[in-house]
Amino acid sequence: MNEVDLVLNHAFVVTMDDDYQVFPDGALAVQGDSIVAVGTTEEISSSHKGRQVIDCGSKALIPGLVNTHTHAPMSLLRGMADDERLDVWLMGYMMPVEREFVTPEFCRLGTGLACAEMIRGGITCFADMYYFEDAVAEAVAEAGMRAVCSQAVLKFPSPDAESFEDSLAMARDLVGRWRDHPLIAPAVAPHAPYTCTPEILRASAEIALELDVPIHIHLSETLQEVEQWRQAHGMPVISWVAKQGLFEAKVIAAHCVHIDGEEVQALAGAGVGIAHNPSSNLKLASGFAPVADMLKAGLRVGLGTDGPASNNDLDLFEEMRLATFVAKAVSGDPTALPARQTFAMATRIGAEALHLGELIGSLEPGKRADLALVDLEQVHNTPHFARNPDSIYSRLVYAAKASDVTDVMVNGKWLLRSRELETIEVAPLMEQAAMYATRIDTFLRAREDSVLSKLVAIGGAEQEESYEVQIKVRLPDPPRVVEKLESGGVDILRTAHYVEYDSYFSFADPSQGRLRYRADQFVDEAGRVFNERSRLTLTGPAAEREVKGPVMLSRSRFIAPAQHSARFYREYFKPASETTIHKDRRRWLVGFRERAFFVNIDRLIEPPLGTFLEIKTRTWSRYDAEEKAGLILELLEVLGVPNAEPVTEEYPDVKST
């Protein structure tokens, strides 16, 4: 008779060992941090004497669930922006707010809340990736959970680092500090191929190999990413990453939604662990990962919740149901991904995907005592058909809920007893979270109040204010003006020819001004497009324009290069209305009386408003503006249109004659 710390008996033990053994009246013995025996209640009772013995009252005793991919601190951003496209969600909301709010304190708080939620739902281990990951590890250790804590590394400045060199140094520090901790597995997280440079990937792999820790990375999440990669590098994402030497390390790859058969083989050959995140992939419309193919190729595909800001919860019961439902529907085969295999993804296979298969993932002697009790005697899980040995998995996957978890243990220590958290006091955390939400609301409200501040929030520091002097007149005879221009009355410094597509966004509050998204196509002499660029211009409201005779002064023009599509800005700024102008522009930069002016001849194609002559120049002072206004009138005369009727409206407001 072995004396042990604890015997759990009269449970429906679901071992998830290689033979998928179950013990309908089963028991498990714990000594210290580990499982020392599993079997029938009769066997264990006759071989092990527990200093404590707990009757589990027929509850299911399962290995703790393994969440293979999340960003725990983002629980503080849950529900901040939903029903948005990935780029708007990420670059319009998440990143600006993160830049403003993410600190070690933020990360500790968010992780504490995430741990509370995960523990309640039967999760004992998760793989995290975020900023200030040292603070995340602290909160996880305090909660008593197990986690792979991965320090994010990106090529641009992040909330915790000015440069990727700093991030890599933080990753090294993280490993040094946590590598011997019983619950924390530190890791390096080059965020994704498109947010990293080849040097970052190589440096990350070096750290991982040198210190024997895993790499955690997002791979092939969206079709856009994959297509851009193929265009830019002439090879699929996975091949490119392999070429950087990343797969020499132990890799945990999140998503892998858009990969082909060869990439599946490459990942399998490299022993990469996969984190499949069904809620996130569906909610962000990233697509359907080829889960069945990956499993068939021998890949370890675990389940992940992804961050709570794109899910919006941390519930592996939901992910299990979604994973099997989607696999069935996409393949058209309801026998695909049966309940038992799905449950394995959430436990043993998930642990293997995190390269922790030796330690956790099943209830077997020698493994850590990471486990959960689930009460299946619920109205929503009644009745129980004992005939089919797989019906226990069916009950766990198709009908059980996170709220059916009653007890959770990690490393031999209870974290949840009779639905009460043992290591986390939730109320103060929720209060602090509410305070953060209020601050973020205020920040976003202020930003949303002004189109300019929304622009600054995503455009970074590249906007600039300018002050322009310009005149615009209808041009009945364009060839004559061109003739005058080219006949030597002015110095032609530069000429250009564009086709321009302008989208003007107007807002309910006209004092916000108008935002113009312009796509310029550069046309050569043969009329062929040889280059393109996009720019964003915020013009002040009409009231800020000052008309001085026929010449107009306008202030408050903010210009930024448009890094995103018109669609992005439309969804981000949500204009009240939109007008589009399609025109042909011939442009001359001319020297006239030792000043430079732009002369544009604009032929409006859609709507077909006719042809206009614009003369404009930038100015810096009122005195200078008045002088240039005079020069513009002189220039107009030189070009042979002295008495043309001035047009003071912008093109969207011009009426057709």
Place this chain on the structure above:
Amino acid sequence: MNEVDLVLNHAFVVTMDDDYQVFPDGALAVQGDSIVAVGTTEEISSSHKGRQVIDCGSKALIPGLVNTHTHAPMSLLRGMADDERLDVWLMGYMMPVEREFVTPEFCRLGTGLACAEMIRGGITCFADMYYFEDAVAEAVAEAGMRAVCSQAVLKFPSPDAESFEDSLAMARDLVGRWRDHPLIAPAVAPHAPYTCTPEILRASAEIALELDVPIHIHLSETLQEVEQWRQAHGMPVISWVAKQGLFEAKVIAAHCVHIDGEEVQALAGAGVGIAHNPSSNLKLASGFAPVADMLKAGLRVGLGTDGPASNNDLDLFEEMRLATFVAKAVSGDPTALPARQTFAMATRIGAEALHLGELIGSLEPGKRADLALVDLEQVHNTPHFARNPDSIYSRLVYAAKASDVTDVMVNGKWLLRSRELETIEVAPLMEQAAMYATRIDTFLRAREDSVLSKLVAIGGAEQEESYEVQIKVRLPDPPRVVEKLESGGVDILRTAHYVEYDSYFSFADPSQGRLRYRADQFVDEAGRVFNERSRLTLTGPAAEREVKGPVMLSRSRFIAPAQHSARFYREYFKPASETTIHKDRRRWLVGFRERAFFVNIDRLIEPPLGTFLEIKTRTWSRYDAEEKAGLILELLEVLGVPNAEPVTEEYPDVKST
């Protein structure tokens, strides 16, 4: 100051009225069975005095959720057969068990459990379709829920009726008994086009029009159904159903997964209410319903759980999340089906789909007091961003769980208070359900024990036992035998030519015999296939075969026409191994000494085992068998192969020479 029965105040009231009004500190007044006022707590407090006043402590007060399609009594069959294809699930498991177990008592019990589960999850109204629907209505009324109770009508005998005329009479009785009940809306449910005749659809429509009750029907659930319909009737399912006059009635159509743009328009024109069942459609791999298109066309698309045997729970929070997730992923657009619209599907639009929009679906004065309180102050729903007015829907759809529902009222009466059921005592129902499960397990175990009884369970009464006398020999020179046959030594009564594909299923226990699925292609003289048929034959184990010299007697052959595909039988019988034989068979029915014999010349194509001659005849007694055995040897001589080596194995066991 109006005195009313009840005022609920300090709730986050989500009205779901036409303007989507919300009152973050809101109140609602109830008088009798109805809502009499909704507004801010301040407004209602100053205008209405409640005989009872309940402070809702900031919980969300929502319209009761509407489950637009289920089969409530099937809660007793939850988890009985999962990860099976639709036909195996339905015809292999559900229908045989229903034939055996479904009674009014079964329906009352199952409905009671289903009501308990639905009430706990905030559902106040559901549309049901099953057998003995009168018993369902009784259980619903007792639970105090609201339901559309639809009596199923099918063309074949069902657990509650020998004929569809009986079912239609039951539907009339149901309407007569329940039409004036405040909670029950009786309805007629022609099950589906493929399980009904045109007469059933027309008779159902007549009853529905005459008595002014809805029709509840499954439409276009699977691709197979839709394709078969187009082949058989030359038109899509929806057009065909419309042609039967069904859409003159108020229709609730479940599924509508495989419909095209014109069918969407036809449904919209007819004002058909749609029940979208995402869990069921995914779990059974039926496909992705065009929800966004249907909503765009103005169709009222509600959400349904479908029966708990294909889901496996009755949780509209899950269905909401699934509906929006899947709509986003399938369209590739994460802005599709935003949270607010999804929540409308589960409330107001769902009520409209059931043709109950005047009565329920939103919190508005004049509507019935059907409502629920949801506690959003949960760790998994923290924090709350107040900036975005739609964030309340986001919290309800993306993060809330059924277990967050604390209180539910129907028709002015509490059914759930502080998570305790007020009208249903669950424990005895769960005990009875466990007893049913044990009985069903026993029934299925007995059936699964024997291939024959599994065959009887699905094949109905058409199997028959036979007793055969036969000889089989290798045939080195087939043309010579054909010559002999046709030269007049025997009377040729009939000739035929087939190509046969045989799948032999073997089982771990050889005493189970072997099951052969045979697909015969009938070939004409030009070698063209002009007809096909499939048959299922269970041969006894080798031990039951008696070899008498070269002639073999075999008993225990059960033959049934194969109504399903080989795939169906493979998944239903789960053989331990399978062998396939592809052969060319020329067959003569010959008269010889006033007895009839079959003479087969079999050329085995795959595996290429050579050519065989078989002579066989059926027999009824040992005496007759011995006589015929002698005649067979004589006939062999007439055909010129007197000394051929007999082969006693069936083709799968024959070794190649």
